[in-house]
Amino acid sequence: MSRADSQDNPPTLSIFADYFDGVSARVQRVAVSLAGDQTAALEIGPPEGEAFEWPLDRLRALPDQAHKSSLTLGRSDDPLARLVITDPAAIAMLRRRCSTLSARAPVTGLGRLIGWGAGAVASVALIIGVLIPLMANQLAQLLPPEGEKALGDATFEQVRQALGQQGAAALRVCDGPKGAAALKLMQARLTDGLDLPYPLTVRVLQGEPVNAFALPGGYIVFFDGLFAAANSPDEVAAVMAHELGHVVARDPTRIALRSAGSIGVLGLLFGDFAGGGIALLLAERLVQANYTQAAEAAADRFAYDRLRGAGLRPDALAALFKTLKAQNPGAEAGGIVSHFSSHPALGDRIAAAEAASAGLSAARQPALTKAQWRALKGICRE
Amino acid sequence: MISLSDLDTEYAGRKAPLFRLVLGASVLTVLTLGFYRFWMKTRLRRYYWSAIRPGGLSLEYVGRGSEKLLGFLIAVVFLAFYIGIVNLILVFFSFSVLDGPGAAYAMSFVGIIPLVFFARYRARRYILARTRWRGIRMGLEPGAWGYSWRAMMHWTLAILTLGVLWPRATFWLEKYRTDRTWFGDLRLTQGGRWTMLYRPFRHFLVPWIVSLAVVAAALAGGDLRLLLLLVLTVPWTIFGIFHYLVQSFRILAEAKTADGVEFKAAPRTGRIIGIYALGLTLAYSSTTALVAVAGVLLFALFNLSGLPHDLLTEMFSRVTVAGWLMAAASIVAYFAIFIAYGAFYQIFVTMPVIGHYAETLTIGGRARLNKVRQRRRDEFAEADGFAEALDLGAAI
Numbered sequence A: 001m002s003r004a005d006s007q008d009n010p011p012t013l014s015i016f017a018d019y020f021d022g023v024s025a026r027v028q029r030v031a032v033s034l035a036g037d038q039t040a041a042l043e044i045g046p047p048e049g050e051a052f053e054w055p056l057d058r059l060r061a062l063p064d065q066a067h068k069s070s071l072t073l074g075r076s077d078d079p080l081a082r083l084v085i086t087d088p089a090a091i092a093m094l095r096r097r098c099s100t101l102s103a104r105a106p107v108t109g110l111g112r113l114i115g116w117g118a119g120a121v122a123s124v125a126l127i128i129g130v131l132i133p134l135m136a137n138q139l140a141q142l143l144p145p146e147g148e149k150a151l152g153d154a155t156f157e158q159v160r161q162a163l164g165q166q167g168a169a170a171l172r173v174c175d176g177p178k179g180a181a182a183l184k185l186m187q188a189r190l191t192d193g194l195d196l197p198y199p200l201t202v203r204v205l206q207g208e209p210v211n212a213f214a215l216p217g218g219y220i221v222f223f224d225g226l227f228a229a230a231n232s233p234d235e236v237a238a239v240m241a242h243e244l245g246h247v248v249a250r251d252p253t254r255i256a257l258r259s260a261g262s263i264g265v266l267g268l269l270f271g272d273f274a275g276g277g278i279a280l281l282l283a284e285r286l287v288q289a290n291y292t293q294a295a296e297a298a299a300d301r302f303a304y305d306r307l308r309g310a311g312l313r314p315d316a317l318a319a320l321f322k323t324l325k326a327q328n329p330g331a332e333a334g335g336i337v338s339h340f341s342s343h344p345a346l347g348d349r350i351a352a353a354e355a356a357s358a359g360l361s362a363a364r365q366p367a368l369t370k371a372q373w374r375a376l377k378g379i380c381r382e
Numbered sequence B: 001m002i003s004l005s006d007l008d009t010e011y012a013g014r015k016a017p018l019f020r021l022v023l024g025a026s027v028l029t030v031l032t033l034g035f036y037r038f039w040m041k042t043r044l045r046r047y048y049w050s051a052i053r054p055g056g057l058s059l060e061y062v063g064r065g066s067e068k069l070l071g072f073l074i075a076v077v078f079l080a081f082y083i084g085i086v087n088l089i090l091v092f093f094s095f096s097v098l099d100g101p102g103a104a105y106a107m108s109f110v111g112i113i114p115l116v117f118f119a120r121y122r123a124r125r126y127i128l129a130r131t132r133w134r135g136i137r138m139g140l141e142p143g144a145w146g147y148s149w150r151a152m153m154h155w156t157l158a159i160l161t162l163g164v165l166w167p168r169a170t171f172w173l174e175k176y177r178t179d180r181t182w183f184g185d186l187r188l189t190q191g192g193r194w195t196m197l198y199r200p201f202r203h204f205l206v207p208w209i210v211s212l213a214v215v216a217a218a219l220a221g222g223d224l225r226l227l228l229l230l231v232l233t234v235p236w237t238i239f240g241i242f243h244y245l246v247q248s249f250r251i252l253a254e255a256k257t258a259d260g261v262e263f264k265a266a267p268r269t270g271r272i273i274g275i276y277a278l279g280l281t282l283a284y285s286s287t288t289a290l291v292a293v294a295g296v297l298l299f300a301l302f303n304l305s306g307l308p309h310d311l312l313t314e315m316f317s318r319v320t321v322a323g324w325l326m327a328a329a330s331i332v333a334y335f336a337i338f339i340a341y342g343a344f345y346q347i348f349v350t351m352p353v354i355g356h357y358a359e360t361l362t363i364g365g366r367a368r369l370n371k372v373r374q375r376r377r378d379e380f381a382e383a384d385g386f387a388e389a390l391d392l393g394a395a396i
């Protein structure tokens, strides 16, 4: 390696380097020179053949290289050829003279990237939002009652686990005998003469949310927070009748099957990062089930019929809503309010429930006696 | 035989620059909600590839982050369809026919395995297509589905024989990949026979069979003291797995040829086990130490602030700006721990392991290598998207 600095051309460079032409794997030992300040190109002289030039403004150093005592150069307009320089002074000089050495290659195919990005979002949305619900609706009709019951058992355990405090035990199922007997009585009164493919399973979970929800296979689940918030057993009966409407229409089965499809897709998108978060999301989704407007309206209509048939007034549901609104004015979110307020406006449903009660006299017999109502409220403390 | 014209491999990986690289890229990955990971992977590969220098000439990785993102998006479109629909149907059948979720979980797991092998092969094809040495591209011929079903067959056989045919799976799958691997216009061939792998495999097979026999005998009502033998055979089995993985790499490498080009490999099992043992210890203890130091600093900060503790507690317990800051700080701490561990793992485990395999590799056949000509670029838009989406990529 030699460097010759002549007097009138201050910094010149004359070294040997390894050259790869990108055509053959042969290492070519080339003479590399850069004459004076005026020249704008490296002159590269191969052992055989003619010399050629690499313009300085097209030189690019490979990024993130581990070997610090060499500099591997490429050309912005040639993806293949490489020049490996090991002379420290030459490396320093090139770094000084080439401002574009570490310039990034322009991003190519941005349009394609955006296209596929949009395509990916659209297809995932289509799969989760259209295809899976469509299939779930069909499959829910085909699922035999035993399968639906098994699905309900599995989801009930999942919901208990997921809604329990993180890391702690699952939510407690309350089964105080007196309270359970009262609940049984209410259930019998509402399901009188109703033909269900599976026995109804009514469960009470210990928890503050003022909420109730239905699960596949005839599950109706209350939080005991609902009993605490309700003013009368008739209100609880109205909620049960509404959830019964979802059970009869198999709404929760659709939701559960839909979630089973969506959960894999979501796991794919968020990777391990979300992990247990997805399970929690699924549980929330089942509990805060957002059924369609038609499904809610149908459940409401079913509830009015059942309540009237049992000698109860449908506007008990309206009374519960009013109580809830009074207890936390302005709060629309959370628990039963969000479930029941989901699609048809809450006010409309209050009005509908009241209309369905028009002309009815006061309940001939309340849903539960005072003693039974006390027992139900205390089902988690027995 | 090692001759003077053979090319030894240098290794230029250094802890400090790699640590800075991993740390910076990880922070960017978190800040971009994970999107930078495609570029992080690219940069890490560039670093590791350039650190491996057979004959004193670095490998070069020319893959790009944007093509990985594109590949990921493509894979998501296909996988979302497959996984969503398949999961739904499996859950339906499992509940309608078998009354329980168990079968669905098992089947959705089995249903994903062919995709895993498929994705692995495709990822390898992409990586080789973006790897160059001496300016010449490497390459892997298409054949992912062929690989996938072969892998399923070989592994099924290996599992059914309780692991006895594991070397057969190793050999034939390696042969499938190697025989489709190119360096420029030079094709690699996997020579040898599958039975040659049983030499190192003994150290797994013998203690493994003994362990199984001991457990079977104990279960069948034999003397429970037999189980004490496991104290000996289980660690031996674990050593055997390492020994087999390292030495089968060596044997397979040395049985590869490419028109006169040969390989000599000499990785040592003890060294690899040592790297893992020491590396994992260092990675865990460094992360723990970092967490401890951060904790002490925070504590000192609070003490120096001169506020009585009760007031501080009260301040933070309220839902105030301070409360939000506290929540933000714990999220940052959460990610910081993962980032730190990831970076320590790279420098204490991944880097030395790659280094050991590199430094013990020698390539013979210099004259033939000089005659190698360039191969065409394999565009392969999907990159390693499937492996990325299925989370198989590990760190690099």
Ligand SMILES: [Zn+2]
Pocket: A242, A246, A291, A296, A299, A339, A340
């Ligand atoms: Zn409803």
